[in-house]
Amino acid sequence: MSGSIDVRGLSRTFHTTVRRPGFTGALRSLVNPERVAKQAVCDISFDVAPGELLALLGPNGAGKSTTIKVLTGILTPTSGTARVAGVVPYEERERNARNIGAVFGQRTQLWWDLPVRESFAILRDIYEVPKAEHAARLKEFDDLLDLSSFWDTRVRHLSLGQRVRSDLAAALLHDPQVVFLDEPTIGMDVVVKEQVREFLRHQVEQRGRTVLLTTHDMTEVERLAERVVLINHGRLVLDGSLDEIRRRFGSTWQVRATLADAHTEVQPLPGIEVLRHEGARVVFGPASCEGADAPTVHQALKAVIERYEVTDIAIDEADLEDVMRAAYVHAEAA
Amino acid sequence: MALLHAWRTARVTPLGELHTPPRMTAVLLRLTVQVVLVASLWHGLYAHTGTTAGMDRDQAVTYAVLAVLASRLRELDQYAGRDTVLQHMHFGTIVYWYLRPLPPQRYHALRALGEQLYGFTWALGGYVVCLAAGVVQPPGSAAVAGVFALSLLLGQLVLYHVMLVLDQLCFWTVRNNAAMLILVFAQNLLSGVYAPLWFFPDWFVTMSAFLPFQATLSVPLSLYIGRIPLSDAAGQLAVQAAWVLLLFLFTRFLWRRAARRVMSQGG
Amino acid sequence: MKGVRIAWRVTRLNFRAQLEYRTEFLLMIAIGAIWQVSVIVFATVLLSRFTGMGGWDSSEVLLIPATRMLAHGLFVLVLGRVHLIGRQIQEGRIDIYLTRPMPVHRQVQLAFFPTNAIGDLTVAAGLMAGALSRSDLDWTAGRVSYLVAAVVGGMLLEAALFTAVASASLRFPAADYWGRWLEELLGTFGSYPLNVLPKAVGGFLTFGLPLAFVAYFPAAVLTGHGHDAGVPYWLAAVSPLLGVLAYLGARLLWRRSLGHYSGVNG
Numbered sequence: 040m041s042g043s044i045d046v047r048g049l050s051r052t053f054h055t056t057v058r059r060p061g062f063t064g065a066l067r068s069l070v071n072p073e074r075v076a077k078q079a080v081c082d083i084s085f086d087v088a089p090g091e092l093l094a095l096l097g098p099n100g101a102g103k104s105t106t107i108k109v110l111t112g113i114l115t116p117t118s119g120t121a122r123v124a125g126v127v128p129y130e131e132r133e134r135n136a137r138n139i140g141a142v143f144g145q146r147t148q149l150w151w152d153l154p155v156r157e158s159f160a161i162l163r164d165i166y167e168v169p170k171a172e173h174a175a176r177l178k179e180f181d182d183l184l185d186l187s188s189f190w191d192t193r194v195r196h197l198s199l200g201q202r203v204r205s206d207l208a209a210a211l212l213h214d215p216q217v218v219f220l221d222e223p224t225i226g227m228d229v230v231v232k233e234q235v236r237e238f239l240r241h242q243v244e245q246r247g248r249t250v251l252l253t254t255h256d257m258t259e260v261e262r263l264a265e266r267v268v269l270i271n272h273g274r275l276v277l278d279g280s281l282d283e284i285r286r287r288f289g290s291t292w293q294v295r296a297t298l299a300d301a302h303t304e305v306q307p308l309p310g311i312e313v314l315r316h317e318g319a320r321v322v323f324g325p326a327s328c329e330g331a332d333a334p335t336v337h338q339a340l341k342a343v344i345e346r347y348e349v350t351d352i353a354i355d356e357a358d359l360e361d362v363m364r365a366a367y368v369h370a371e372a373a
Numbered sequence: 374m375a376l377l378h379a380w381r382t383a384r385v386t387p388l389g390e391l392h393t394p395p396r397m398t399a400v401l402l403r404l405t406v407q408v409v410l411v412a413s414l415w416h417g418l419y420a421h422t423g424t425t426a427g428m429d430r431d432q433a434v435t436y437a438v439l440a441v442l443a444s445r446l447r448e449l450d451q452y453a454g455r456d457t458v459l460q461h462m463h464f465g466t467i468v469y470w471y472l473r474p475l476p477p478q479r480y481h482a483l484r485a486l487g488e489q490l491y492g493f494t495w496a497l498g499g500y501v502v503c504l505a506a507g508v509v510q511p512p513g514s515a516a517v518a519g520v521f522a523l524s525l526l527l528g529q530l531v532l533y534h535v536m537l538v539l540d541q542l543c544f545w546t547v548r549n550n551a552a553m554l555i556l557v558f559a560q561n562l563l564s565g566v567y568a569p570l571w572f573f574p575d576w577f578v579t580m581s582a583f584l585p586f587q588a589t590l591s592v593p594l595s596l597y598i599g600r601i602p603l604s605d606a607a608g609q610l611a612v613q614a615a616w617v618l619l620l621f622l623f624t625r626f627l628w629r630r631a632a633r634r635v636m637s638q639g640g
Numbered sequence: 641m642k643g644v645r646i647a648w649r650v651t652r653l654n655f656r657a658q659l660e661y662r663t664e665f666l667l668m669i670a671i672g673a674i675w676q677v678s679v680i681v682f683a684t685v686l687l688s689r690f691t692g693m694g695g696w697d698s699s700e701v702l703l704i705p706a707t708r709m710l711a712h713g714l715f716v717l718v719l720g721r722v723h724l725i726g727r728q729i730q731e732g733r734i735d736i737y738l739t740r741p742m743p744v745h746r747q748v749q750l751a752f753f754p755t756n757a758i759g760d761l762t763v764a765a766g767l768m769a770g771a772l773s774r775s776d777l778d779w780t781a782g783r784v785s786y787l788v789a790a791v792v793g794g795m796l797l798e799a800a801l802f803t804a805v806a807s808a809s810l811r812f813p814a815a816d817y818w819g820r821w822l823e824e825l826l827g828t829f830g831s832y833p834l835n836v837l838p839k840a841v842g843g844f845l846t847f848g849l850p851l852a853f854v855a856y857f858p859a860a861v862l863t864g865h866g867h868d869a870g871v872p873y874w875l876a877a878v879s880p881l882l883g884v885l886a887y888l889g890a891r892l893l894w895r896r897s898l899g900h901y902s903g904v905n906g
Contacts, residue, residue: 066659108468114637164380167474414829422690568686574685574688
């Protein structure tokens with residue numbers, strides 16, 4: 040039994056009541072509510088190999104959380120199937136529960152009134168983890184997340200960063216093969232974020248866990264994810280590597296050249312176009328029609344220097360946030 | 374192993390309380406003041422009356438004081454610990470109940486068991502002190518004491534299920550604390566916490582007979598003070614047991630519906 | 641004036657928000673019905689059992705719960721959100737209120753519409769109507785205005801008590817617990833002639849927890865029991881005024897506590 044995730048044609052429709060505007064409208068809705076269907080997820084298929092970290096990306100409301108809820112067994116899909124470590128989560132919720140760990144952003148599963156360590160102990164007994172194994176894993180997590188500095192504090196008195204680290208540990212204490220993280224680092228400072236990333240990398244690389252992560256933090260994606268799945272409006276937009284996303288949605292690089300003669304008439308080069316003029320500086324980028332065959336940044340650099348006399352030249356790789364913005368907007372238009 | 378997690382889950386409430394000494398002091402103070410107030414009120418009410426509604430002064434005082442102690446059996450400690458269904462629905466953390474290999478209904482029952490046992494130690498301590506101070510009368514005979522103990526146990530089971538129904542309501546009507554407090558008040562009133570049901574008009578007593586609430590407290594306490602004679606005890610115990618069974622089936626049905634609701638709305 | 645307009649608009653919005661949750665709104669109405677029946681039964685039960693309680697005739701005693709309930713209903717409707725404020729504090733709502741150009745206290749009151757107040761007030765009005773119809777007193781203009789003053793004073797006194805607890809909650813969130821107890825005490829002991837209690841206990845409910853001023857003293861003054869209520873007649877008579885003073889004092893306390901507010905969870 041391996042920790043793979045397999046999603047085929049997954050769809051999920053929600054029914055909500057629409058409210059009529061105004062006071063009389065509210066009263067009318069009370070008597071005769073109007074129901075509408077909303078497709079949160081529509082025909083999504085992807086899979087995650089054991090020991091792989093996949094980032095599930097998309098703008099707010101794209102259907103990420105719904106997908107995670109189906110995979111954790113909390114939601115039943117309207118159609119399609121999902122398998123997590125060989126188990127259909129919504130059919131065998133409790134069996135699936137033993138294979139997975141989950142953290143939902145800022146919602147904590149810890150017991151509010153008890154010291155963190157007590158929560159760990161309760162979970163240990165719920166998941167039936169042997170004592171020695173539990174102690175060893177706690178030691179491992181403590182080394183990475185520095186839990187012991189606050190694990191005797193009651194949860195209500197923890198800072199956000201401490202609580203999320205505790206929640207992360209709590210979700211992984213029973214050694215799940217598959218881990219779901221819904222915006223785990225939201226609102227945390229850079230130091231804690233880096234600590235959490237280090238921890239996740241360790242869990243994937245050393246422990247071979249499969250991780251499905253949603254986040255809006257692109258630095259996180261760059262540091263952690265080998266592969267991303269992009270969804271928008273409940274539909275799968277792209278499944279591939281970061282490079283593929285860059286190629287498809289980003290001008291992947293920019294070359295800024297200051298020309299010796301500011302009056303030179305600048306012509307596009309093969310596969311390279313002029314993006315804009317900034318005074319004496321000219322900004323080149325890959326021609327949009329070239330797609331995958333666009334020249335690399337080195338080829339472009341060479342081409343510009345050969346063609347023009349430049350006094351200064353700089354290269355810029357477009358950052359992932361710009362790429363994602365382009366991808367989201369592109370998906371919106373599609 | 375199953376025993377371990379049961380123990381661990383059940384002790385959440387007492388442990389949380391032990392970690393918060395001010396809360397325990399508050400409970401002690403509140404219980405003391407409440408007992409003194411209630412005892413003096415009923416003494417005062419009976420000042421010009423011999424026997425009314427089939428109860429004399431000592432019976433009424435004993436009933437009222439025991440009711441105060443019993444209401445301590447299931448206070449809202451779980452609420453302070455942010456572990457009620459209402460709060461989990463509000464904070465969106467109910468999903469974790471459905472993410473563990475422990476069924477939510479068992480978790481809920483274990484938590485309640487711990488809470489009720491914890492409350493019981495308080496009530497028992499209070500009872501011993503009140504008995505020593507002569508505030509409450511001892512039970513009429515060993516047989517009365519035995520029947521009372523059995524009836525109290527059944528009463529607690531009924532109470533658990535009644536409170537569970539209130540909790541389960543939160544799966545459907547999420548937001549209102551005030552509604553919960555009013556329901557808890559109604560529950561207390563109908564189970565005879567505020568005043569013995571014997572004082573109420575006939576129609577009210579008849580209505581109560583068809584509701585589960587009186588089985589939680591009124592029946593055991595009436596057995597204790599002898600307002601229900603031992604000869605009627607068997608019938609009353611049978612009614613209590615019937616309520617336990619009925620409510621068990623009903624709440625099991627509600628758990629299933631609740632799970633279906635969480636599964637369709639995503640918590 | 642502008643403040644009143646905003647308050648009115650927010651209240652209307654809050655009321656509509658209550659309508660949004662259909663099941664819950666209907667449930668609240670149903671619960672209100674249970675509540676009404678139970679409270680009236682509760683209030684009349686003891687009166688019919690123990691006639692001549694504390695030397696009071698039962699129609700006179702009825703005036704105590706009627707006054708208290710009406711004061712309580714008005715409190716819930718107008719100022720009730722200070723009760724159980726702990727939740728608003730825990731959720732960091734106070735921090736949000738502090739950033740807005742409106743007094744925090746008013747924002748607390750405008751947090752949601754108390755649907756249950758409708759039920760409370762209906763019961764209270766019914767109970768008051770019953771009490772007045774059974775009363776043998778001559779309801780002169782003077783008596784009626786004193787009764788109105790007593791209800792308002794009682795409301796303000798109750799509000800003062802809960803505002804004091806709320807002020808404490810700002811600094812110690814656990815103080816919310818005392819708020820629940822306070823409500824229970826007011827509900828349980830607020831409806832009797834307190835002279836049935838031993839002197840020490842009555843004294844506690846007068847000077848320790850000033851519950852006697854909410855309804856017992858005003859009712860004693862109205863029914864001519866003012867001289868044997870356990871305190872000097874003048875003190876019993878100025879109960880409504882004490883309500884006003886207590887409320888003003890509580891608001892001062894609230895303002896000071898807000899100055900010391902340090903937020904939740906750092």
